Each structure stands twice: as C-alpha cells, then as structure tokens.
Amino acid sequence: xxxxxxxxxxxxxxxxxxxxxxxxxxxxxxxxxxxxxxxxxxxxxxxxxxxxxxxxxxxxxxxxxxxxxxxxxxxxxxxxxxxxxxxxxxxxxxxxxxxxxxxxxxxxxxxxxxxxxxxxxxxxxxxxxxxxxxxxxxxxxxxxxxxxxxxxxxxxxxxxxxxxxxxxxxxxxxxxxxxxxxxxxxxxxxxxxxxxxxxxxxxxxxxxxxxxxxxxxxxxxxxxxxxxxxxxxxxxxxxxxxxxxxxxxxxxxxxxxxxxxxxxxxxxxxxxxxxxxxxxxxxxxxxxxxxxxxxxxxxxxxxxxxxxxxxxxxxxxxxxxxxxxxxxxxxxxxxxxxxxxxxxxxxxxxxxxxxxxxxxxxxxxxxxxxxxxxxxxxxxxxxxxxxxxxxxxxxxxxxxxxxxxxxxxxxxxxxxxxxxxxxxxxxxxxxxxxxxxxxxxxxxxxxxxxxxxxxxxxxxxxxxxxxxxxxxxxxxxxxxxxxxxxxxxxxxxxxxxxxxxxxxxxxxxxxxxxxxxxxxxxxxxxxxxxxxxxxxxxxxxxxxxxxxxxxxxxxxxxxxxxxxxxxxxxxxxxxxxxxxxxxxxxxxxxxxxxxxxxxxxxxxxxxxxxxxxxxxxxxxxxxxxxxxxxxxxxxxxxxxxxxxxxxxxxxxxxxxxxxxxxxxxxxxxxxxxxxxxxxxxxxxxxxxxxxxxxxxxxxxxxxxxxxxxxxxxxxxxxxxxxxxxxxxxxxxxxxxxxxxxxxxxxxxxxxxxxxxxxxxxxxxxxxxxxxxxxxxxxxxxxxxxxxxxxxxxxxxxxxxxxxxxxxxxxxxxxxxxxxxxxxxxxxxxxxxxxxxxxxxxxxxxxxxxxxxxxxxxxxxxxxxx
Amino acid sequence: xxxxxxxxxxxxxxxxxxxxxxxxxxxxxxxxxxxxxxxxxxxxxxxxxxxxxxxxxxxxxxxxxxxxxxxxxxxxxxxxxxxxxxxxxxxxxxxxxxxxxxxxxxxxxxxxxxxxxx
Numbered sequence: 001x002x003x004x005x006x007x008x009x010x011x012x013x014x015x016x017x018x019x020x021x022x023x024x025x026x027x028x029x030x031x032x033x034x035x036x037x038x039x040x041x042x043x044x045x046x047x048x049x050x051x052x053x054x055x056x057x058x059x060x061x062x063x064x065x066x067x068x069x070x071x072x073x074x075x076x077x078x079x080x081x082x083x084x085x086x087x088x089x090x091x092x093x094x095x096x097x098x099x100x101x102x103x104x105x106x107x108x109x110x111x112x113x114x115x116x117x118x119x120x121x122x123x124x125x126x127x128x129x130x131x132x133x134x135x136x137x138x139x140x141x142x143x144x145x146x147x148x149x150x151x152x153x154x155x156x157x158x159x160x161x162x163x164x165x166x167x168x169x170x171x172x173x174x175x176x177x178x179x180x181x182x183x184x185x186x187x188x189x190x191x192x193x194x195x196x197x198x199x200x201x202x203x204x205x206x207x208x209x210x211x212x213x214x215x216x217x218x219x220x221x222x223x224x225x226x227x228x229x230x231x232x233x234x235x236x237x238x239x240x241x242x243x244x245x246x247x248x249x250x251x252x253x254x255x256x257x258x259x260x261x262x263x264x265x266x267x268x269x270x271x272x273x274x275x276x277x278x279x280x281x282x283x284x285x286x287x288x289x290x291x292x293x294x295x296x297x298x299x300x301x302x303x304x305x306x307x308x309x310x311x312x313x314x315x316x317x318x319x320x321x322x323x324x325x326x327x328x329x330x331x332x333x334x335x336x337x338x339x340x341x342x343x344x345x346x347x348x349x350x351x352x353x354x355x356x357x358x359x360x361x362x363x364x365x366x367x368x369x370x371x372x373x374x375x376x377x378x379x380x381x382x383x384x385x386x387x388x389x390x391x392x393x394x395x396x397x398x399x400x401x402x403x404x405x406x407x408x409x410x411x412x413x414x415x416x417x418x419x420x421x422x423x424x425x426x427x428x429x430x431x432x433x434x435x436x437x438x439x440x441x442x443x444x445x446x447x448x449x450x451x452x453x454x455x456x457x458x459x460x461x462x463x464x465x466x467x468x469x470x471x472x473x474x475x476x477x478x479x480x481x482x483x484x485x486x487x488x489x490x491x492x493x494x495x496x497x498x499x500x501x502x503x504x505x506x507x508x509x510x511x512x513x514x515x516x517x518x519x520x521x522x523x524x525x526x527x528x529x530x531x532x533x534x535x536x537x538x539x540x541x542x543x544x545x546x547x548x549x550x551x552x553x554x555x556x557x558x559x560x561x562x563x564x565x566x567x568x569x570x571x572x573x574x575x576x577x578x579x580x581x582x583x584x585x586x587x588x589x590x591x592x593x594x595x596x597x598x599x600x601x602x603x604x605x606x607x608x609x610x611x612x613x614x615x616x617x618x619x620x621x622x623x624x625x626x627x628x629x630x631x632x633x634x635x636x637x638x639x640x641x642x643x644x645x646x647x648x649x650x651x652x653x654x655x656x657x658x659x660x661x662x663x664x665x666x667x668x669x670x671x672x673x674x675x676x677x678x679x680x681x682x683x684x685x686x687x688x689x690x691x692x693x694x695x696x697x698x699x700x701x702x703x704x705x706x707x708x709x710x711x712x713x714x715x716x717x718x719x720x721x722x723x724x725x726x727x728x729x730x731x732x733x734x735x736x737x738x739x740x741x742x743x744x745x746x747x748x749x750x751x752x753x754x755x756x757x758x759x760x761x762x763x764x765x766x767x768x769x770x771x772x773x774x775x776x777x778x779x780x781x782x783x784x785x786x787x788x789x790x791x792x793x794x795x796x797x798x799x800x801x802x803x804x805x806x807x808x809x810x811x812x813x814x815x816x817x818x819x820x821x822x823x824x825x826x827x828x829x830x831x832x833x834x835x836x837x838x839x840x841x842x843x844x845x846x847x848x849x850x851x852x853x854x855x856x857x858x859x860x861x862x863x864x865x
Numbered sequence: 866x867x868x869x870x871x872x873x874x875x876x877x878x879x880x881x882x883x884x885x886x887x888x889x890x891x892x893x894x895x896x897x898x899x900x901x902x903x904x905x906x907x908x909x910x911x912x913x914x915x916x917x918x919x920x921x922x923x924x925x926x927x928x929x930x931x932x933x934x935x936x937x938x939x940x941x942x943x944x945x946x947x948x949x950x951x952x953x954x955x956x957x958x959x960x961x962x963x964x965x966x967x968x969x970x971x972x973x974x975x976x977x978x979x980x981x982x983x
Binding site for chain 2: 031032033034036043044045046047050051053187188196197200201203204216217218220221222697698708709710711712713753754755
C-alpha cells in the first residue's frame with residue numbers, strides 16, 4: 001500500500017510541506033519516497049525523511065506513557081496506560097488551575113512546526129495564555145514576521161513560484177535576476193516553509209546570487225557577490241545598501257510616493273508624526289498629514305478610509321481629490337500651524353528616513369561590517385538594478401537583538417526597489433485560503449482563548465507592545481525569570497511538547513534544569529527521551545507525521561496529512577491535546593478532532609476529507625492569499641481598498657506602531673551585546689567571534705543524533721576554525737577543543753577549514769548524546785557539547801525580540817580528551833539503544849570514555865608529552 | 866559469466882552536475898533506504914572538497930561519488946523508475962541514462978560522468 005501524505009514534524013523535524021509516498025506493508029513502513037507530483041518537492045526528498053524507517057522503528061522510541069518513580073533526573077520510570085496518564089495530568093494540572101489560576105501553567109514549544117496549533121488548543125482550553133516559544137527573545141522567525149507586519153501589514157517571502165500550479169514554468173512567473181540569500185544556509189535546513197533547493201533550480205535558470213554570510217556556504221561559493229560580514233551587523237549592511245540605492249537614485253520613486261508613508265509629515269519639535277488631531281478640532285490622532293504641493297497647504301490623510309480630506313472639513317464632506325503630496329517639504333514652507341496657534345516646523349517621513357540612511361555612508365558600514373566598501377556598493381547596485389530581484393532572509397537576521405530595526409531596513413529594500421509582490425520578487429505570504437491552524441504573528445485562526453480577558457495575564461504582554469499586537473506568545477526570557485521570582489504570579493507547571501529546553505532550544509540550560517525542578521508538575525511529549533524529558537513527571541509518546549491525520553496550513557499550498565500507519569503505544573500530538581482540551585474544557589466547541597480540522601480548512605470551501613482526497617490545493621488568483629500586485633488590487637485589506645493593513649494604510653518607512661510602542665520608528669543598526677565594538681574588554685579575553693547554529697543537512701536542531709544513517713553523515717559536534725587560527729592556537733584538525741566564554745564552555749571537535757574567516761568560530765548547536773546515560777549528572781551527555789552553555793538568557797532586544805546566538809565571543813583551546821563516549825558506530829548501526837525503565841541497566845557511567853576506534857584517532861597531547 | 870560481463874563496456878551510468886550539489890546527503894540515505902544498507906555502507910557517498918584558491922579565496926565543492934555498492938538500482942530502472950539517488954537528489958543534479966547519451970549532455974562545466982563497476 002502506498003499512502004500519499006505531507007511531511008511535517010514529528011519525524012524529519014522540519015517545517016515541512018513536502019509530498020511523500022509512504023510504502024506500507026502489513027502495517028509497517030518499508031520505504032518513504034518523494035511524491036513526483038507534489039508542487040513543493042516534485043519527487044525529491046531530504047535525508048531526514050528518507051531515514052524515516054530508522055526513526056519509526058527505532059528501538060529507543062517511546063512507546064508507552066510513563067510516570068516518574070524516582071526523583072526528577074534519576075531516569076526511573078514506570079510505564080502507565082494512556083487513560084492513567086490523562087487522569088494524572090488532569091488531576092495535577094487541574095489542581096494548579098484551581099489553586100493558582102490557569103496562567104500558572106506555561107505551554108512550551110520548540111521551533112513551531114505542526115505542534116504549534118495543538119499546543120495552543122490545549123493551553124487555551126485549559127485557560128492559559130502562556131504559550132511559550134522557548135528560544136530567548138522568541139528569536140526565530142516570529143520577530144521577522146512581526147517586523148514585516150509592523151511596517152507592511154503582512155509578511156513576505158521570496159517568490160519561488162510556490163503559489164502557481166506550474167511553479168517556475170507558469171507564464172505569470174519571472175525568474176529572479178538576482179536572489180539575495182541573507183543569513184541563510186537554506187538548502188541545509190528547509191526552514192520557514194521554503195524549499196531551499198528552489199534556489200538551486202533558479203540558479204540553473206540564470207538567477208545570480210548575492211550571499212550574505214560570514215561562512216563560505218554552497219551559495220557563497222557560487223555567488224556573484226559574497227559579503228562575508230561580521231555576525232550581528234546585518235542592520236548596518238542593510239542601511240548601507242539603502243544608502244547606495246537612494247544616493248544613486250536606484251529606487252522606485254513612484255512606489256515611494258504612492259504606496260509608502262514617505263509624504264507624511266513629522267514634527268520637528270517632538271520628532272513624532274504629525275496627526276490630524278494636532279491640526280484641527282475633532283481631528284483624529286489616527287489620521288496623518290501631508291503637504292499638498294497643488295495647494296501649498298497641508299491635507300489630512302484619512303487612514304481609516306484611505307483618502308485625503310481638507311483640514312477642518314465636515315466629516316461628511318467629500319474627500320479631497322487632486323492632492324499631490326510632497327516627498328520633500330521646501331525649507332521656506334516647512335511649518336504648520338497647530339491647534340494651539342503655535343507654528344511648528346515639519347519634515348516629511350522621506351526626509352527623516354533619508355537622513356537616517358545618510359548616517360550610514362558606505363565607508364562607515366564597511367568599518368562596522370568588516371566588509372570592503374566596494375563590495376557593498378557593487379552588491380547594492382546588482383540587487384537594485386536586477387528586475388526582478390528577491391531577498392530571502394534566514395534566522396541569522398533574528399539572531400541580533402536589534403532584529404526589528406534590522407528587518408525594517410531589509411523590508412524597505414524590497415519595497416523601494418519595486419520588488420514587492422511582483423513575480424520573482426518578494427511576495428506577500430499568507431496561509432493559503434486564509435486557513436489558519438497555527439496562528440503565526442498577525443494571524444488568527446479558530447483556535448483561540450475563550451476570552452481575550454485571560455490574555456491580559458500573558459507574560460510580558462504589557463511590557464512589549466509587539467506581543468499584544470502580533471505575537472501571541474509569552475516572552476521567554478521573562479518567563480524564565482518569573483519561574484524563579486514568582487512575580488507577578490507564580491508559575492507552577494509546564495507542558496513541554498516537541499521541545500527540548502535543556503538539550504536544544506534553551507540558552508543557559510543549567511538554569512532551565514533548575515527552573516523545571518522548581519515546578520510542581522512537568523509533562524513532556526516527544527518521540528524519544530531527551531535531556532528535557534528526563535526531568536518530567538509524565539512523558540507521553542508522540543506519533544510521527546506518518547501516524548496521524550492533520551493539516552499543513554502555512555503559506556502554501558493547503559495540504560493534508562494522512563495517517564499511513566500506527567505505532568503501537570504512540571499517539572499524535574493533535575489527538576493527545578484534543579483529548580486533554582476536552583477534559584479541561586467540557587464546553588469545547590468541537591466534538592472530535594476532525595470537526596476542528598474541518599473548521600480550520602473551511603475557508604477553502606473543502607472539508608478535511610475533501611482536502612485529503614486531493615492532497616493539496618493552491619489558492620486561486622484573486623484570493624488574498626495568492627499573488628501578485630495585491631496592494632494595487634485591494635486584496636490586502638478587509639475593506640477591499642488598495643493599500644496595506646498598517647495603521648496608515650501605507651508601507652511605513654516610519655513605523656506608526658514602533659512610535660506608539662516607544663521605540664525608534666526608523667530602521668537602524670545596533671551593536672549586539674557581546675562584540676569587539678560593544679565589549680572590547682571581553683574581546684581581549686575572548687578574541688574569536690562565536691557564531692552558533694550552523695545548519696546540518698541531516699539534523700533539525702537538536703534532533704536525529706540517534707538515527708544511524710544521519711549520524712553517520714555528521715557524527716560529531718564540529719566547530720569550524722580557519723587553518724591559520726588553528727595553527728596559532730596549536731589546534732590540529734580533528735582535535736577536541738573547548739570553546740569557552742564568560743558564561744560557560746562546551747567541547748567540540750575542531751575542523752580546520754578555510755570556509756570560515758580567521759576571526760570566527762562556527763560551532764554546531766543542539767548537541768547531546770542520545771546514546772549516553774539518561775540520569776543526572778549526564779542527562780544524555782548534554783553538558784559536554786551544548787553550545788547553549790555559552791549563551792545567557794535575558795539579552796533580548798529592547799522590544800523583547802531577537803537574540804545573540806550568532807554573534808557573541810569565545811576563546812578556543814585544546815581539550816586534550818574526547819567527550820565520554822565520543823561517537824562510534826555501534827554494532828548493528830543502532831544508536832541510543834532501548835528505552836530504559838526502572839530497574840533496567842543504564843549505559844556507561846558518565847566520565848567513562850570507551851576506547852573507541854574514533855576516539856583513538858584523537859590526538860591526546862597529554863600522552864604525547 | 867563474470868568474465869563475459871567484465872569484457873563488456875558499461876552501458877548505463879550517472880551524469881553528475883556537481884556544480885549544483887549542495888551536500889545534502891539525500892542520495893546517500895536514499896540508497897541506504899532502497900538497498901537496506903546499514904549505516905556505514907551506501908552505494909553513493911557525498912564528499913566535501915574545499916580548494917584553496919589564489920588571493921585568499923576558496924571554493925567549496927560537494928561531490929556525490931558512487932561506490933562499489935552501486936548497482937544503478939537495476940530493480941528500479943527495470944520498472945521505469947529512476948535510481949533512488951537520482952529521484953531524491955534535492956538539487957536535481959544527477960541523471961541516469963545510457964553513457965553515450967549522457968556524454969552528449971556534458972554541455973556545461975563542472976560535471977562528471979560515471980560508469981559502474983562491471
């Protein structure tokens with residue numbers, strides 16, 4: 001039997017969407033192949049999906065709910081039935097809700113994926129608004145989406161033809177002349193719902209590449225321009241590009257005049273936007289003002305109706321026509337009379353935007369980014385003169401605390417160059433048909449809190465405006481602190497699903513261990529035991545994508561996930577959470593999971609079963625979720641008027657929301673907290689720039705080290721160093737080294753390679769050893785090679801977003817020994833052996849280093865000496 | 866029989882456009898899955914080659930190289946399917962076919978044409 005379905009975690013770990021054909025014989029998985037007809041992957045498939053037989057049948061796979069019978073971290077468990085597990089969870093979490101309120105339980109997820117919707121289903125029906133994406137500064141994807149929502153009212157992705165049935169071959173599509181790959185080794189990870197190899201397809205069709213990456217990636221090696229920038233300086237580079245593009249008049253002036261808030265006036269006294277309420281009685285504070293060159297007088301921009309009005313006109317008076325807003329206000333006219341009769345000088349948004357951009361002359365940007373000025377100029381020219389051109393940005397952009405002003409600068413690039421929502425440009429990305437399962441920043445689906453009143457208790461919602469406007473999450477760094485302080489209310493429990501706080505996503509993992517131990521109740525749902533699961537009271541065994549019905553509704557197309565098989569004892573995340581949601585909320589709106597799936601896909605006009613028969617469906621032209629030119633066609637706003645769903649109705653070069661939230665309204669660069677510039681005294685002690693999180697094509701973050709075919713391809717945690725750096729530090733290729741900074745250290749294997757610059761240490765992240773002892777202190781070897789030990793919590797950006805995982809400091813020195821149990825391929829190729837239950841034997845004790853073949857290859861300088 | 870086969874010129878092969886290989890390992894794992902090889906064995910292996918160039922530059926190449934275990938997925942090709950590595954190659958940079966025809970397709974730089982063991 002061959003079952004056609006869609007890959008989305010659990011299993012390959014990615015954000016998925018690829019069409020797969022699951023070959024099932026007698027209920028067992030024998031093979032997974034790519035679906036040749038599927039519009040995303042067209043028959044191709046990545047190594048992680050191709051290894052699903054080793055994943056599904058892995059002897060270490062959790063196959064029964066279990067409860068803790070020793071202390072937390074002792075790795076002593078007793079298998080229990082699902083019914084008993086549900087009863088226990090209902091009792092424990094019910095008690096917390098009764099005593100402390102539902103907000104006292106935090107629902108923690110790793111990188112979003114399929115589980116995002118179902119965590120919200122459970123949290124919201126339990127009554128807690130505290131769904132937490134467990135990365136510091138919520139620093140992956142959400143900040144980019146929110147920043148784009150802030151200035152554009154929508155998010156954009158590069159156009160790989162994914163909205164068109166024939167893809168690149170559709171007559172409406174244009175191959176981008178140039179693709180900017182910004183902080184993204186996209187082919188190795190397929191994140192953010194983009195199939196990375198669409199870009200290699202387009203390279204074959206002639207697309208040029210501008211690659212912005214400190215490391216010589218595949219794309220950097222084949223780029224027309226490779227900008228090997230210093231990590232964390234992306235904002236300065238984007239401002240430098242804008243500087244070249246504006247100074248050399250390479251921007252689309254018509255777009256600036258017509259579609260941005262460039263003509264809106266800014267008060268010189270307060271530096272804030274001039275509002276209609278400043279000018280006239282009954283003027284709205286939500287309306288803005290332009291200088292009409294046809295009359296030589298101010299005109300009011302009615303932001304609700306997207307039309308001009310004469311100052312002081314009656315509300316029912318017809319709108320002003322023939323207004324020609326000035327992009328620059330002549331100096332002699334640059335004052336307006338306010339309500340209080342005073343006169344205040346004004347400038348246009350365009351003037352203040354250009355003044356900010358002028359702060360970044362190319363020479364200065366070269367100094368900040370460690371690039372050559374001529375390379376910046378040439379790259380900016382190539383991008384701006386290519387039509388169309390597109391930018392695809394990656395998580396590296398989120399990984400600076402100034403994520404929002406950085407993203408604003410990058411979004412301004414694709415807007416000012418006329419590449420917004422054009423074929424082959426940056427197209428507005430919405431969930432196909434508006435069918436929202438997992439509510440990304442800015443969107444809402446059927447899964448919502450019973451009342452928005454409850455949302456007022458969401459952690460840090462009030463502190464960070466963007467959390468109340470777009471991102472429906474608890475702020476991670478503040479949540480961790482609140483677990484220890486109990487202020488303003490105690491946190492007593494945590495539901496952790498598809499999330500490895502200690503071994504993967506959590507910075508300062510020792511502190512997360514302490515936090516978990518402080519809680520009254522912890523439930524972990526996963527497919528395998530992880531360092532995090534070791535600290536749970538209850539562990540539930542999750543199903544892979546092959547073992548469940550579901551939907552993938554994230555950008556496009558709308559896709560069905562169809563149960564191909566079952567693994568005895570495991571249950572799908574969505575079924576687990578539906579059952580518990582039903583128990584915690586007897587008034588749950590849906591009788592069963594399929595009713596909920598039906599409601600989620602209903603905007604497509606289909607039921608889940610109808611969708612499942614087709615497998616996937618693309619939204620038709622004219623649907624707001626299908627390109628192109630939607631701002632011109634009135635498809636972005638609910639009122640059907642041309643424009644954007646921002647407070648001004650325009651693409652905002654000066655952000656109205658940022659001004660409201662008390663942050664800089666213009667794009668700019670800020671140094672990350674630990675850098676040669678911001679902390680030169682630390683740089684003296686830690687003279688290498690540390691970037692973590694380099695993507696492996698065979699792993700998704702902290703997963704898959706126990707899958708033999710995958711571990712074989714990338715067996716050790718590797719830190720890449722330049723050969724000259726290695727020589728200077730006395731480090732040989734393949735030697736185990738400590739990378740260390742002011743916060744901690746981790747042991748990795750040095751790979752000396754000229755693909756990194758001399759000043760960089762590029763360290764693999766998410767390493768723990770599934771094959772090692774589960775009990776503390778080992779926690780499956782997590783303390784050995786986890787680079788998160790060098791990353792502190794609490795350094796999020798001013799707006800609560802962004803982080804520093806790719807731009808901090810370290811020193812590197814020889815470790816003299818390999819970690820205990822350094823990888824060797826075990827007999828029979830099985831890694832991470834059978835799950836141990838109470839009373840059964842554990843693996844080798846921590847500190848015991850088996851003399852493996854691989855270990856013997858590691859030079860031991862102590863012995864040599 | 867073996868001697869006879871040895872004498873024959875290889876008929877089919879793989880054309881690998883290594884300029885576009887991104888080193889994703891899909892071919893290697895697809896082969897392991899197809900032929901049930903344990904970890905450590907595969908009919909094709911991905912190699913990373915970093916070459917220093919003048920002026921402090923370097924070039925990064927990935928080369929999927931078929932091994933002694935490659936049988937060009939005879940069971941698949943008989944059914945009209947592509948070899949497992951060719952179908953799943955994420956960069957679509959491998960082609961299976963008759964060597965003579967593949968040779969004609971070597972129309973761009975950075976390609977290798979590979980013939981299997983006899």
